[in-house]
Structures are given as structure tokens and as C-alpha cells.
Amino acid sequence: MAKRVMIVDDAIFMRMKLKDILEKNGYEVVAEAQNGAEAIEKYKTDKPEIVTMDITMPEMDGIAALKGIKQIDPGAKVIMCSAMGQQAMVMEAIQSGAVDFIVKPFETDRVLDSLGKASK
Amino acid sequence: MDDIQKYRDLFFEETDEYLQSLNDNLLQLEKDTDSPGIIDEIFRSAHTLKGMAATMGYTTMAELTHSMENVLELFRSGKVKVTSNTVTVIFKCLDKLSEIVEDLRSEHYPDYDIKSLLYELDALADPKMAAKDEVDSKPALGKSDEISDMDADIIRSALEKGYNAFSIAVKVVENCMLKGARAYLVVNKLEAQGDILQTNPGVEDLEEGNFDRVFKMIFLTKETKENVREMIENVSEVEEVSIDEITEEALPDHYIMTEDAEVAEDGNNANKNSKEILDQKKNQNLRSEEKATTIPTATQSIRVDLSRLDNFMNLVSELVIYRTRLEELSSKQKSTEIDEPLEQVARITSDLQDLVLKIRMQPVNVVFNRFPRMIRDLSQELNKEIDLIIKGEETELDRTVVSELGEPLVHLMRNAADHGIESIAERVAKGKEPKGTIRLEAYQEGNKVVIKVSDDGKGLNPETIRESAVKKGIPAEDLDKNELIQLIFNQGFSTNQEVTNISGRGVGMDVVRQKISSLGGSIEVMSEVDKGTQFVIKLPLTLSIIQALMVHVGTETFALPLGIIEKVVNAKPGDIKESHNEEVYVYREKVIPVVRVNEKLGIESREENQHIILVMIGGKHYGLLVDDLIGQQEIVIKKLSGSLGNMKEYLGATILGNGDITLILDVGNLCSGKGENFE
Numbered sequence: 001m002a003k004r005v006m007i008v009d010d011a012i013f014m015r016m017k018l019k020d021i022l023e024k025n026g027y028e029v030v031a032e033a034q035n036g037a038e039a040i041e042k043y044k045t046d047k048p049e050i051v052t053m054d055i056t057m058p059e060m061d062g063i064a065a066l067k068g069i070k071q072i073d074p075g076a077k078v079i080m081c082s083a084m085g086q087q088a089m090v091m092e093a094i095q096s097g098a099v100d101f102i103v104k105p106f107e108t109d110r111v112l113d114s115l116g117k118a119s120k
Numbered sequence: 121m122d123d124i125q126k127y128r129d130l131f132f133e134e135t136d137e138y139l140q141s142l143n144d145n146l147l148q149l150e151k152d153t154d155s156p157g158i159i160d161e162i163f164r165s166a167h168t169l170k171g172m173a174a175t176m177g178y179t180t181m182a183e184l185t186h187s188m189e190n191v192l193e194l195f196r197s198g199k200v201k202v203t204s205n206t207v208t209v210i211f212k213c214l215d216k217l218s219e220i221v222e223d224l225r226s227e228h229y230p231d232y233d234i235k236s237l238l239y240e241l242d243a244l245a246d247p248k249m250a251a252k253d254e255v256d257s258k259p260a261l262g263k264s265d266e267i268s269d270m271d272a273d274i275i276r277s278a279l280e281k282g283y284n285a286f287s288i289a290v291k292v293v294e295n296c297m298l299k300g301a302r303a304y305l306v307v308n309k310l311e312a313q314g315d316i317l318q319t320n321p322g323v324e325d326l327e328e329g330n331f332d333r334v335f336k337m338i339f340l341t342k343e344t345k346e347n348v349r350e351m352i353e354n355v356s357e358v359e360e361v362s363i364d365e366i367t368e369e370a371l372p373d374h375y376i377m378t379e380d381a382e383v384a385e386d387g388n389n390a391n392k393n394s395k396e397i398l399d400q401k402k403n404q405n406l407r408s409e410e411k412a413t414t415i416p417t418a419t420q421s422i423r424v425d426l427s428r429l430d431n432f433m434n435l436v437s438e439l440v441i442y443r444t445r446l447e448e449l450s451s452k453q454k455s456t457e458i459d460e461p462l463e464q465v466a467r468i469t470s471d472l473q474d475l476v477l478k479i480r481m482q483p484v485n486v487v488f489n490r491f492p493r494m495i496r497d498l499s500q501e502l503n504k505e506i507d508l509i510i511k512g513e514e515t516e517l518d519r520t521v522v523s524e525l526g527e528p529l530v531h532l533m534r535n536a537a538d539h540g541i542e543s544i545a546e547r548v549a550k551g552k553e554p555k556g557t558i559r560l561e562a563y564q565e566g567n568k569v570v571i572k573v574s575d576d577g578k579g580l581n582p583e584t585i586r587e588s589a590v591k592k593g594i595p596a597e598d599l600d601k602n603e604l605i606q607l608i609f610n611q612g613f614s615t616n617q618e619v620t621n622i623s624g625r626g627v628g629m630d631v632v633r634q635k636i637s638s639l640g641g642s643i644e645v646m647s648e649v650d651k652g653t654q655f656v657i658k659l660p661l662t663l664s665i666i667q668a669l670m671v672h673v674g675t676e677t678f679a680l681p682l683g684i685i686e687k688v689v690n691a692k693p694g695d696i697k698e699s700h701n702e703e704v705y706v707y708r709e710k711v712i713p714v715v716r717v718n719e720k721l722g723i724e725s726r727e728e729n730q731h732i733i734l735v736m737i738g739g740k741h742y743g744l745l746v747d748d749l750i751g752q753q754e755i756v757i758k759k760l761s762g763s764l765g766n767m768k769e770y771l772g773a774t775i776l777g778n779g780d781i782t783l784i785l786d787v788g789n790l791c792s793g794k795g796e797n798f799e
């Protein structure tokens with residue numbers, strides 16, 4: 001069974017890129033959200049097994065969304081997507097229960113490594 | 121990067137949006153330097169651009185956005201105050217970015233020199249911050265596996281309670297980014313299952329990422345070695361984990377346990393303390409969770425290829441055509457049964473038609489939003505003070521019209537700033553406000569959209585125009601003031617003595633007018649010396665459905681766009697006279713050239729019930745001689761394609777209710793070359 005993933009990022013470009021990597025490698029992207037609020041809503045309805053979560057987004061950022069999702073489902077597996085220089089944010093996310101983080105620009109191998117480990 | 125090419129279009133489209141938003145927000149920031157919301161917005165745009173650029177492999181762009189982000193971060197955290205100088209530097213970066221993006225778009229990759237920009241960015245940041253980069257290679261602390269006495273005692277007591285003690289070394293992969301956070305992730309995971317006694321490097325350095333590729337820890341847990349290994353290996357970007365069990369014998373034996381219970385006690389306390397701190401942290405987390413409860417709603421939209429919309433439009437118009445045919449057939453058959461569903465079909469098709477027209481609409485904002493920046497730059501360059509007031513930017517127009525509107529508007533705005541608004545000294549001398557005002561307004565009026573560009577500058581001087589006109593051999597002696605002003609739309613007409621950097625680059629007002637009329641619109645100018653100038657542009661809402669006058673020429677039917685028609689007169693024998701070897705018609709005591717449409721198209725006229733259609737093209741009147749008039753009708757323009765596309769006499773074609781195809785005349789082309797002998 002392909003793992004069900006939700007991609008959260010405000011840039012369509014990033015979502016497409018990530019989706020492409022995942023779908024070519026046997027994951028099923030069941031939902032996409034462009035901000036934190038949407039991510040929480042879609043988490044409820046689409047019940048993904050893994051979430052990739054961008055940190056900087058309008059409306060509600062990735063950390064708030066992570067906390068929201070963790071509240072709904074403490075076992076949720078959320079991987080943060082960050083960029084260089086967001087160390088403090090990433091740490092906050094880890095403290096809030098993110099299972100892992102990947103750093104942009106995405107390298108296919110690292111994305112798969114992280115997703116693979118998270119799906120265990 | 122694999123098949124990155126197919127993301128290019130998306131990349132550029134989104135990049136344009138983010139650049140625009142950066143631009144808008146910077147302007148906002150300049151007005152209100154304390155607004156944290158705007159800085160967040162700017163930061164986010166820069167940040168997203170950076171991520172996108174890096175993913176596409178556009179390193180220069182990524183590097184520049186990264187530096188911008190660094191500086192913005194300082195503003196965001198309030199460490200550095202925003203000044204107008206900072207805004208200017210960021211604007212410079214934005215310009216560079218736009219330049220890079222344009223080059224990338226045209227697949228042109230020159231070497232950019234962004235060093236000076238980067239330097240300027242660094243200078244904005246706190247000097248301490250700039251220096252920090254150089255200190256990061258601190259030597260590794262102490263010796264790796266040295267266990268302090270205190271720790272040794274803690275380990276001893278823990279071992280007694282059935283804990284396992286491990287010395288763990290973790291090696292992260294090469295080029296691991298955010299090493300600090302990566303280490304923190306490992307530490308965090310381990311702490312959920314036990315206690316970390318000691319790290320090497322120290323916790324702070326560890327979190328800052330101040331280590332090469334390996335960091336070490338001493339870990340107390342009830343988990344087995346294998347489980348610990350699995351836990352750490354499950355963190356991504358970890359290349360290697362080595363775990364050694366620490367046995368009691370391996371510990372330094374400076375103290376004999378029983379004799380030094382106090383120290384052990386201390387150690388326990390320390391443990392407790394760290395637990396408490398952890399609890400406190402958890403509480404903090406809970407609190408911040410509570411904060412994030414407001415869930416704003418976002419409007420959803422999707423991007424659609426314009427050609428698909430055009431297709432949609434075509435299909436809907438075909439539907440309209442067949443509906444009309446069905447109606448005709450049904451009235452012939454006199455079957456009332458079919459009438460009711462047919463009415464429904466009629467209603468739905470017209471709803472569909474409205475909808476597709478609306479979908480194609482775009483707010484003029486798309487064009488207007490570049491002007492605040494442009495005027496800001498111009499006012500700095502020209503050393504004038506200019507206030508730009510934009511109104512009605514939400515007014516919508518057909519997409520094709522909006523995208524063509526930029527160029528003429530830029531020209532008018534530049535003119536207003538350069539030639540319209542006077543210098544501060546001049547304004548003060550005239551008793552005006554030192555600050556000039558340019559207004560850009562848009563609003564809908566019936567099925568037209570009106571765009572006004574006005575300034576409170578020096579206005580057009582009819583006398584200067586007259587002189588200039590006479591010099592160029594244009595008969596202008598008996599023109600009144602208003603007519604003189606309209607002369608600025610004539611080709612090759614410029615009253616401006618010196619060509620400045622900003623306007624007068626050879627794109628004259630005639631080009632502006634040409635563009636506007638090619639969009640089916642009109643432009644007028646009103647001006648008063650020392651009060652200002654106003655341009656009024658009127659544009660049709662859409663280009664794809666127009667009101668047309670249907671006429672007969674010989675046995676053929678043609679459609680003429682209603683927008684350009686001023687008047688239709690019945691042609692009585694003798695109305696058309698000869699002058700300068702051309703046929704003319706006298707209209708309002710003015711001689712206007714007559715075009716016999718049948719001759720232009722090579723069709724034989726029936727020469728009965730002829731009409732002259734008076735049209736206004738580019739400020740000149742022409743009379744078109746046609747045979748019969750049929751009536752006014754709404755038609756859908758379809759472009760002629762293939763070899764038919766080269767026929768310049770026609771704008772396109774349309775399908776009528778009875779299924780017949782009718783050509784739409786391109787009046788501008790039919791009239792060109794006529795009437796040049798007088799004027």
C-alpha cells in the first residue's frame with residue numbers, strides 16, 4: 001500500500017515539485033494545502049499518514065498548523081520543510097512534535113530518506 | 121535537476137506574483153516603517169522566492185534572496201530599524217531580481233555582479249551579525265569521552281536503578297543543512313526516552329550547528345542499545361551511529377560511592393531540575409498552542425491556460441449560434457412542445473456566456489500596480505514631489521484588453537510626471553502646492569470602461585502647439601484651442617524641445633492613440649494651462665463580443681463594429697462629390713473622404729438604397745459607402761486563421777443565427793491611404 005501524503009506549501013511550484021518526487025517513488029499524494037488552516041481542515045477529512053509542512057506560509061504558518069494537527073492527532077507524522085536560516089523555527093517545530101525536517105532546495109534522495117523513515 | 125523544464129512556466133508565473141507583492145509591500149513599508157505585518161509579508165515573499173530559485177538551480181537569484189531574507193529577518197525581529205535607505209537598498213535588490221528573472225525567462229544567463237548589492241545588504245545588518253560568520257569554526261571542545269566526576273556519579277546511581285548508559289556518536293551526512301536542528305532532532309528524540317547527560321560539543325554549540333559532522337552524547341535510558349540505535353537511525357540525514365555501553369568499571373573512580381552520597385544527591389537534583397525545566401517548556405508549548413486557534417478562510421483559485429478559456433468561449437458562442445438556429449426552426453415547425461425546454465436552453469446559454477465573459481475579466485489593478493513604484497522612482501529621479509492617487513483599480517476588463525493597456529498607460533504616466541508636473545520651485549512660484557498630484561482612475565460606464573490619467577501640472581499650451589504645428593507644415597492657424605490640443609495625437613508631433621531620459625524617447629502620443637483604437641477604444645485630452653492635463657480613455661469591456669451593424673454590399677452581408685460608427689446617412693444622388701481626384705462627402709461643413717466598400721472588396725454593387733456610414737478612425741472621419749442596412753446585432757468575433765488570416769480587410773468572422781458566416785470588416789484598414797491629400 002502506497003503511503004498517503006499531504007503536501008502543505010504556499011507555492012504551487014513547490015507543491016508540484018514535491019508531489020512529483022513523491023509520486024514517482026510510490027507515495028500517494030492525497031491532499032495539498034496552501035496554508036496552515038487549510039492543512040488542518042484537510043488533515044481531518046483526508047487523514048494522510050504523513051504530512052510535509054512548509055514553515056513560512058500566509059494565514060497560518062507551518063508551526064501553528066503542526067500544533068493544530070498534533071492536537072487532533074497526537075500520533076500525526078509531520079515533516080517540516082524549511083529553508084536555510086530557519087533553525088530556530090525548525091527547533092520549535094521539533095519541540096512541538098515534528099518527526100523530521102527537510103531543507104529546501106529539495107534533493108530527491110533526502111526527501112525520500114526522510115519520508116521512508118517517517119513511514120516506519 | 122530532473123525534468124525541471126516543465127516547471128519553468130509555473131516558476132515564472134509565481135515569481136512574477138511574488139516580485140509584485142514584494143514591490144507593493146515595500147512601497148507600503150516606506151510609508152509605514154513600523155508595520156510588522158508588512159515586514160512579515162516581505163520576508164515571506166523573499167523567502168519563497170529563495171526556495172523556488174534554489175530548487176530551479178538559479179543560484180545567483182537564490183543567493184540574493186537569501187541575503188535579502190537575512191536582512192529582513194533583522195527588521196522582523198526588531199533588531200534593526202527600517203529607514204528609507206534600507207527600503208531603497210531592498211528596492212535595488214528587487215530590480216536586480218527582476219532583471220535576473222527576465223534574463224532567465226529568455227534563457228539568457230549572463231554573469232551578474234551582485235557583490236556590491238550583497239555588501240550593501242550586509243551594511244544594513246548589524247556589524248556584529250556580519251562578523252559572526254567568521255567565528256563559526258571554533259575548535260571542538262574538550263576530549264570526546266571524558267566523563268566528569270559528577271556525571272560519573274550520576275551514571276553510577278542510574279546504573280544501579282537499572283538504567284543503561286550509552287556513549288553515542290552520531291555522524292550526519294555530507295552537506296547536511298541546518299546541522300544544529302538536525303542534532304536537536306536527535307537530542308529531542310532521545311530525551312523522550314531518557315536523559316542526556318552530556319553532549320560534545322556543548323548544547324549551545326550543538327544547537328548552533330558548530331560541529332563538523334560528528335557529535336557525541338552520553339545517554340541514560342531504560343531502552344536497549346538496539347532500540348536506541350534504531351531511534352537515531354530513523355532520523356533522516358544521519359549517516360552513521362556508533363553506540364558504546366558504559367559499564368561501571370569504565371567510570372573514573374575518584375570517589376568511593378558510599379563516602380560521597382552528597383555528590384550523588386546533587387546529581388539527582390540536577391536531574392530533577394532539568395525535568396522541571398522540561399515541564400515548564402511543555403507548559404509553554406501548551407500556551408502557544410492555545411494561541412493558534414483562529415483559522416482564517418482563504419479564497420481558492422486555480423490557474424487556467426488562456427487558450428483553454430478561449431476554447432471555452434468559442435464553444436459557448438457556438439452554442440449560442442445553434443440555440444438561435446433551433447429557435448428559428450422551432451418557430452417554423454410551430455411545435456409548442458419544444459418551446460419551453462428551448463427557453464430553458466436559451467436562459468442557460470446566456471448565463472454561460474455571461475459567466476465565460478466574467479471569467480475572462482481581469483482587474484485593471486494588474487496594470488495599475490506598477491505605477492506607484494514607477495512614480496516613486498520618477499519623482500526621485502526628477503527631483504519632484506509627486507503624489508499618486510489610484511482609484512477604481514478593481515474595475516474589470518477583458519484580459520486581452522488589460523494586457524495591452526500597460527504600454528500606453530506607462531507612456532501617459534511618464535508624460536504626466538516628466539512634462540506635466542512642474543519642479544518644486546516652479547510650483548511654489550506659481551502659488552501651487554509644492555507636491556504635484558497625478559490621478560489614475562478607472563470606472564465602468566455602460567459597456568465601456570473609462571480610464572482617466574490626470575495631473576495638476578502645467579498643462580498643454582495651445583500656442584506652443586500652434587507654433588510647433590506651423591513649423592511642421594500642419595495648417596493650424598484657424599484651429600480653436602481644443603482642436604490644437606488634439607494635435608498632440610498626430611504622428612511625429614512633440615512640443616518637447618529636449619529629449620529627457622524619461623519621456624520623449626520617440627514613442628509619441630500617436631502610438632498611444634493607435635494602441636487604444638486597436639483595442640476598440642478612444643482617447644481624448646483636455647488641458648488648461650497651469651491647471652493640468654487630463655486624458656480620458658474609453659475601452660470596450662470585451663473584445664470577443666461586440667455590437668455590430670450588419671450591412672449589405674452587393675449580395676454579401678458584412679458586419680461593422682458599432683463602436684467606431686458616428687452616424688449613418690442615406691446617400692442621395694449628388695451627395696458624393698469629386699475633390700482632389702477623390703470622392704468626398706460634406707459632413708458638418710467638413711470634407712471627408714468616401715470609401716466605396718464594394719470597390720475595395722472587388723464586389724459589384726447593386727447601386728440602390730445606398731448609405732454612407734460615417735466612421736471616426738484615429739481622429740479622422742471617413743464615409744463608407746455600402747448598399748443596404750440590415751440592422752444592429754451582437755456578434756461573437758472569431759479570428760480568421762490560416763491563409764484567411766492574412767486578409768487585412770477583415771477583422772474576423774462571425775456566425776449568424778441562420779448558420780451563415782459573415783465577415784467583419786476592418787474599417788481602419790479599408791480607410792487607410794484615403795484622404796491624405798487634404799487635412
